Amino acid sequence: MVTAGVALSLTAVTLAVFAGVGIRYSRGGDGSIEDFLTARDSASTGTLTATLIASSMGAWILFSPAEAGAAFGGISAAAGYGIGSALALVAFASLGPRIRGLIPAGHSLTEYALARYGRAMYAYVLAVSVMYMFVFLAAEMTGITGALALVAGVPAWQTASLIGLFVLAYTAYGGLEASIFTDTIQTLLILPLLAIGFAGALLALGGTGEIYRTAVATNPELLNPGFLPGVEFGAYVVIAVVGAEMLNQAWWQRIYAAESAGTLRRSFLISALAVLPMIVLAGLFGVAAAGLGLVDTGANYNADIAFFLVLQEAFPEWIVLLVVLLAVLLVMSTADTLFNAIASVVTADLPRILEDPSTGTLTAAARLLTAIVAIAAAWVGAQGYSVLALFLTADLLAAATFLPLLAGLYTEALTGRGALGSSLAGLLVGLAFFPTLRGIVSMVVPTLPSASFLYSFFGAALVSGGLALLASWATGSHYDLGRLGREIGRLDEGDPAADGGTRGTRLPREESSETEEASRTGDSR
DSSP states (O other): OOOHHHHHHHHHHHHHHHHHHHHHHHTTSOOOHHHHHTOTTOBOHHHHHHHHHHHHTSGGGGTHHHHHHHHTTTHHHHHHHHHHHHHHHHHHHHHHHHHHHHOTTOOOHHHHHHHHHOHHHHHHHHHHHHHHHHHHHHHHHHHHHHHHHHHHOOOHHHHHHHHHHHHHHHHHHHHHHHHHHHHHHHHHHHHHHHHHHHHHHHHHTTHHHHHHHHHHHHOGGGGOTTOHHHHHHHHHHHHHHHHHHHTOHHHHHHHHHBSSHHHHHHHHHHHHHHHHHHHHHHHHHHHHHHHTTOOOOSTTOOGGGHHHHHHHHHSOHHHHHHHHHHHHHHHHHHHHHHHHHHHHHHHTTGGGTSSSOOHHHHHHHHHHHHHHHHHHHHHHHTTOOOHHHHHHHHHHHHHTTHHHHHHTTTOSSOOHHHHHHHHHHHHHHHHHHOGGGHHHHHTTOSOOOOOOHHHHHHHHHHHHHHHHHHHHHHOOOOOOTHHHHHHBOOSSTTOOOTTOOOSSBOOOTTOOSHHHHHHTTOOOO
C-alpha cells in the first residue's frame, strides 16, 4: 500500500525539480514585460510545437476524454473530444497569421476586443475568457487531486496546494518564457513515457482483443459508433472545445511567441496531428474501464478517474503512482500556461487604468495576479467537483462568444453593440437548455425547455453567430481594420512599435461607446 506521505513526498520532489528548472532558465532573461507576457518572436518550430502539445495535452486528457468514453457515449464521445481539440489548433493555423498581421504588437484577445468593439464588449470578453481559463485550471487541479486520492489517499487540499505553490514559484518569476521552456522538456520526457504506459496497460489486460470482448459482453453500446448518446456528445463537444480554445489566451500568447507566421502555421498543424490520436486513445481508456465494470456512475461516481481505474487493474500500485507523477507534470504544463495567460490578459489592460505605469509596476502586477489565480484554483481543485462538468460549464460561455468576437477580424461592418447583443443572446439560449445549471437559471426563468447539452451548445453557437451575421448586414457602420495595429502597441517603455502603435491600447477620450467609435470612420461598404 502506497502511503499518503510517500506519495506526497514524491510529488513534492517532482514539482521541485521542474520548478527549479524553470527558475534557473529564467535567470538569464532581461525581465521585460514583453518577454514576461508574450516571449515575442522567440519560439522556433520545434519549441513552439512542443509548448503547444504540452499545453494541449495537460492532465485533462487523462480525465475528461476518459470520463466521456466511460459515461457519455463510448468511442463516439472519445472521437468527438479528439476532433474538437485538433480542429481548434487547425483553426489557429489560419487565424494566427491574421491576428499577427492586423495587430503585430498585440498581447491579448481582450485588448483586441476593446480596440475593435469598445468597452462593453471588452468587459464581457474579459469576464468570459478569464472565467473559462480559471475553470479550466480548476478542473486540472480537481482531476489530479482525485488521482492521488485514489492511489494513496492524499487529501485533495494538500495536492492542490502543493502544485499551486511550485508552479507559482517559477511562473511568477519567469513568465511565458519559463512556461515555454518547461513545456518543451515535459513534451520530450512525459509524452513518450505516457505512450509506453498506455501500451503497457493494454498488454497487461490481455490486449485489445480481450478488452474488446469484455466490453462487448458488459456494455456493447459503448463500442457502437452509431450509439446516439455518443454521437450527440461527440457533436456538441466539438463546438464546446473549438469555441473554448478560441477564447484561450494561452494560444493568443503563443501566436506572438512564434518567430514567424510560417512557424506559427507549421507548429499548430503539427500539434493538431499529434493531439488527435492521443486524446482519442485516452478516451478509449474510459471505454475500457466501463467495459471492465470498474466505473460507477451513481452515488459513488468515479468516471472522471476512469483512466486510473484501468491502471489500477493492470499494474501494481507503485507503477500507478509513477503514472500519477507524470500526470502531475502534465498539470504543471497546463497550470503554468494558464497562470501566465490569466495574468497577461489583465496586465495588458493596466495601461488603460493606470496613468503611464512603469514596466516594473506592470511586471509586479502580473506576478501578483498569478499568485491570486494560483490560490483560487487550488481551493476550487480541492472541492472534488466533476472534471467534465467544470469543463462544459466553461465551454458554454465561450461557445456563445467566439463567433461574434472573431468576426471582427474579417468584417468591417459588425459593431460592438451587435457583437455583444449576439453573444448575450446566444448565452441565454445555451443556459436555457444547459443541464447542470438549471437550478440557478430556473430562479430567474421558472419555465425552461427540456435539458440538452446538444441543444445548449449548438443553440449558443448558432444563435450568436447568426445574429452577428445579421447585425453585420443591417449596420451602417464601417470600421477600418487597420486601426487595430495603430491603437494596440507594446507595453515596454521607449519602444517605437513597427506600426507606430502607442504603449498599450488607448482609445480616444471623447469616444464614449463602441458604436460611436465604429461609425466614426465612414459609411457602410
